[in-house]
Amino acid sequence: MSSDKMTSEIDSQPGPEVNNSSEDINETPRGDDGLPKTFDVLIIGTGVTESILSAAVSRNGHSVLHLDPREYYGGSWATFSLDQWMSKSFLEVPAEATVSDLFLEDSKGTLTWKNNVDQFEQVWYMKDEETKGQLMSQRRRFNIDLMPRLIAAREDIIQVLITSNVSRYLEFLKISRLLTNLPPPNEHLIESIPLSRADIFTSKSLSLVEKRSLVKLIEAVLQPTSSTQDAAQEHTPEEGEAVSETFEDLVKKTKVPDKLKHMVKSSFTTLEDGFSPDGSSFNVEFCSRCRLFLNSIGRYGNQTPFLWTIYGISEICQAFCRLSAVYGGIFILKRHLSRIEAQEDGFVFQTEQDEVKVKHIIVGPDMQCDIVGKDRSKKEQASITVGRAVLITKGGSIKAPDENSKQKGDGIFVYRLSGMEVIEMNHISQAVPKDYRLLQVTFPIPDTEIKQPCRSTVETLLSPFLLFRKHTDQCMDDSDETISSSGTQCCSDDSSTTTGQSNMKPQVIYGSYFNLTYSCDSLFSELYKNSSGDSNSYIMSCGIESAELSKYVSKAKSIFSTLYPEEEFLPKAPDCDEPDAVNGDDIDISEFSSTNEDPAVNPEGENNDAAVMNPNDNADGGAIGEE
Template sequence: MPLKMEPESLKRLSQKSLKRTLHLFSPIHGQFPRPDPKTKRIRLSHKVVSEFSGIIKTLQVPQPSTGSGNQDTKQGAQNSLLVGPSMFPSSPRIPSSSSSSSGFRSHRPWKMYRVISGHKGTVMSVAFDPSNQWFCTGSADRTIKIWDLASGTLKLSLTGHIGQIRGLAVSKRNPYMFSAADDKQVKCWDLEHNTVIKSYHGHSSGIYCLALHPTNDNILVTGGRDSVCRVWDIRSRQQTLALSGHDNTVCSVLTRPTDPQVVTGSHDSTIRFWDIRNSGKAMSTLTHHKKSVRAMALAPDPRDHSIVSASTDNIKKFNLPRGEFLHNYHVLSQRNTSTGTIINSMAVNEDGVLATAGDNGSLWFWDWKSGYNVQQAQTIAQPGSLDCEESIFALAYDVTESSTLLPPITKMNHNPPYPPIDPTTFDLIVIGTGLPESILSAAASTASKSVLHLDPNPFYGSHFSSLPLSDLTSFLTFHSTSPSPDGHLHDFTVLDFATRPLYSSVDISNFAPQLLHQHSRKFNIDVAGPRVLFCADQAIDLMLKSGASQYMEFKSIDATFVGDGKGNLWTVPDSRAAIFKDKSLGLMEKNQLMRFFKLVQGHLAGEEASKVSEEDLQTPFVDFLNKMGLPPKIKSFILYAIAMADYDQGDGGDLLKTKHGIDQLALYSASIGRFQNAPGAMIYPVYGQGELCQAFCRRAAVKGCLYVLRMPVTSLLIDKESGGYKGVRLASGQDIFSKKLILDPSFTVPSLSGSSSPNPLQGKLPLFNFREDRRKVARGICITKSSLKPDISNILIVYPPRSLFPEQVTSIRLLQIGSNLAVCPPGMFVLYISTLCSSNDQGKKLLNAVINTLLTIPDSINSESNAAVQSETVESGCAVQNETAESSLAAVCDPGEGKPTVLWSALYIQELSLGQVDFICSTPMPDGDLNYNNVVDASVKLFQHVYPDEEFFPEIVSSENSEDDGGVALET
């Protein structure tokens, strides 16, 4: 029997409080005297009463109404004391009849009666139809499956996401289902037509949870890895609120009809209450948990304003709206022998039975009101399962009065490191998810070709991707080696693929490792920067034509400047309004520039008086500008900041023709004002350039393309008799066949291209030959905490040839992007620099010239306080410099000289190449241009080569999807 509480004096209470304080804050606990046995008994009694009140009772076995029964059993039950999980697994606990006074209800036991399988990946989410006829599951295999509830048979499979599906919700009032996935997408599905009718874009990383508002059918709430909970207007697809405050992934969310209407749990171990009526203001923050809050549940009774939250350390119950702590559910007894169980999901039914599911396969049932553990169960994996497959990620009750529990629907079959692909034959296989490959995949899928799109990387974009800081470092310095496949040959000759390094002389310097490590996942750094899109260029037209524009948002580049070696930045007068506002130009220069622009506009409009002769169109553009009498300063603006010439136009080398120069002016002029919210000529995608690749991949997925990431390809399969291409072999050993193949430019086939021994296939298979470009692209990335131009975040700076030093023969371009484009944390800026070069040393010299002109390197300020430890990776040729003196960070960020200070930098040289054969095509590497016109042109030519009878993205007369509005989303 529990010991009776004795009255404690003020002195004892003070003593207990002092001991707790010493235990928390004193490193020498032995200084406090040990408690006597009486104090120990009082302390134990107090703990038992306070923490187990209403839970631990003398076990009473209900007796038959006749009064007969086994007296020994009754007496033994009366003398037993239940502390912890004394019952066998899968057995219900029978409380005493007197426990009703503490609010406990007797619940019937739960049993597993059916195992439903069909997914090829772990089931991450589950939701029920309000009519209780079917339920849906979302899986790591990127599919949503709809099942008949009565029979458990598969009714429908839906594809469209390109990441594992972590959240599902079914509307109670409309025939809509909502899904959220790791691909940053939230989709609204029309269940009558089984199609996507709306998509919601705004998260900068994977989405972990979503919920529909219980009373307002136009509110959708999502939370994700970007640490933000977002509130959406379902009908307009607009984000109405961004609930910021968490420091880590928002992994659970609840919605209520009354305040707080939104409750979020995060990996930062906190729970936050939000007032969405008052601009998303945080009402309160609960810090009771010590570890990630992965799951939450609302009280089943609307009159009970309480919630339960789950973490590894405990299950806790709170009262709303203020968040007062009520009691623990004492999940400590659910732990393994070594580590605590991570509770991934929980659900509660109308009878007040709370179910919690853990990563070790445990399934526990609790009485909601008292916190009594009424039953324990353990899922049984089928033979051959991996230990990690015991985890339960999805848990839900149906909507009937019986509240039948849907047990976890996880894959039970052994899953090899590389899952099998079905079917095994396609029209086209594309390897790599760079921009050209993604465009070709979307175009082929639109042309009704069956396409398999593979990528050995765990992310989309390849050489055109936008990556977090740590992933970027790994990508630039990583030299992949394909795993060895199984050795079966069948009727094919197997030619092993090899990957060639495309980045060299990689130098990475980190002057604030602790600061940047804390925000590493908040960066989206472009591998192939700097790049922008002109509002009227081919890439924009292609996105509108293909429908990829609906998956992207853009913001305008604020200004363009021309720089010199003294640090001066001159605004480029690229429009009539800009010319009049420019104070650096004299009146005569303004008149000359205006007359020139008017002449070009008249020529483009077909006016006879302004028409440029054919002879002049074929002359160098610089000669035409000289003929027009323009001064050197104006010529430099036009040649290098508007026409974007790469090389010095005065040395007689690679000269720009007048026809091409006028076309560039026409593109620039047509880009200004094309979109209402873009005042300039150039725009940049929110979340980085890697979103372009993902937009086309999403378009391809909607058209039926199958995507598999983390899938290395090891070999090429060649028919022994004909010598023709047949397919590829994956790292898993599986052979996949196709009629055509498109490769990432990093792949080579040394068995054909580099073998000196006679090869019987060389006369049959066209030589896999890369057209090497002797030029290289030198690229640099810098992170700063201040802008190059005060009050301007997104700017482009061009350094014409000879502007920095006499030997500079190429233009150097610098693009600064701020946090308003979600590429870096607030208060930071990312600078991209690039130029063409003929050697690594020349490229590094050009990059360093710009950095030394505009920025401050910490070592040059205070070499003693900024002592660095430099380690060189010999194999990769990468020098990584880590700053150890974080205490001087304040001085580093504010040198007092007006120039931004570098927190992190990366300089590297990228190769240029393009190669193709008859049945096998290789896509181009990112070039040195500022826009994507050459990439789009190369993609069109490759598609026409592969499918000469098919139209490249045919015009769609009637939209197949109501979300295709045919516009580009621009943010102000």
């Protein structure tokens, strides 16, 4: 064999030496386990804001110690396999991590660890061992997000991923359909939301008059930015006036009929509006969100504005953590602090046997910081609680695509059903094995019901679309068709009204239900400022409550600029001696970015031209532009 003829290609980037790494052989440890005694920044928690900050700080050559009291990455952004999920590891508050004492110059305080999952309940709807066994044998093929997040293609995080080159660790999928059910009394009917000009004109569910008014409405929404792409120029007086119009104003002006209004609202709402198309908060901010939504359509050739992270949202945190590690950041999971003390020019903290000195401390949103003797009246611990359900189903999609639909028949679908967001995934998402579907349900909970289990709410609202109970034993048949057709019969009370629909309801096999609370302080980041040294050192909080990823990014940016005002935030990380890009079908966002300055070499230029559908250049991108 001629394999002994070898050429060796050596990594061409020697790079500066890591100042805090010890020898790999005959290592001389510094602490008891080799932990260096000083770091520039300590970060606690591996949620998205903390992870972005870790990468940003480490990337610029500052040493980072990154701890997480839990044994997995991501905090509330974590992703689990089915067995991890069922073992409810995310419910456990790391015992020793609950309190660490703070000793500051003028005051004392505590850092308390919070658990944000409550009322967890899981149910097997199909109890036979065969079904369970089949499912559990593929448990590792599940990637279940604690809190699933759709990413709009023009959201800031995408830009940061591209400019920092962290995107090289990630793969995304386009979400192929966005659907909603109609307002009462037709709430059992689901229709696709038309998202492009072509969709609108070929849609059979809209009359010609409706189509015209929809286009008018979209133009009205886009108006303030349609003349200029530069958001900064939005503040000219006349445009400012247009911006201040609320959604309801626009609806009135364009005389959009109720059904359309419902659909439009359904597609634009997020958790902050409560997903409810009948909510009242359709204000200016809503309009700007509509614009993000419309501008995101087609950016990567996607029919919806949304992208999905393959293997789950936790990948985003882990990708930033990887960059941080590659630049020298040290990560320790399942580690906590016992004591933090302010000293001259920084803080000293105790973690297990190690005593470590740092300049700045950044704590994640899962840590509640209480400082005695400081005026913390403005700190009200704002929080939002959402209801969550994770359902595993068999028997196809909630709404099978129309036969004549040009859209691809399978993938990830997003439904807005009766005030709930349902993300339905098949195996393409890498979140669920073949033949099953994973339904991620999210919905707002009124304050009065925060302590109530949410299972019955989900079952009631989704029963027109899903089969939660098995009524007869003929349903035991393994064949999907049998399940579905008998399902329709079994639940004829539910489906009798769906005349003319041949929809077969998917059977729910397993469901889990819980309430998830984000409680944090979005108003300010600075928890404590220690100005005893030559320069200030800080304890900063990453706490932020939002359904929108952009806010997490801007939080990270603002904390970074407080700590390092002079420095660039996440400059592009050079590629390793990267072999030819793998020509997969996943989206490598760095390659298709129209704004990426790096002249990315595209092996299939033609393909990519098609993929870069800049909606601003292409009137088809989401029914934008002039008539």
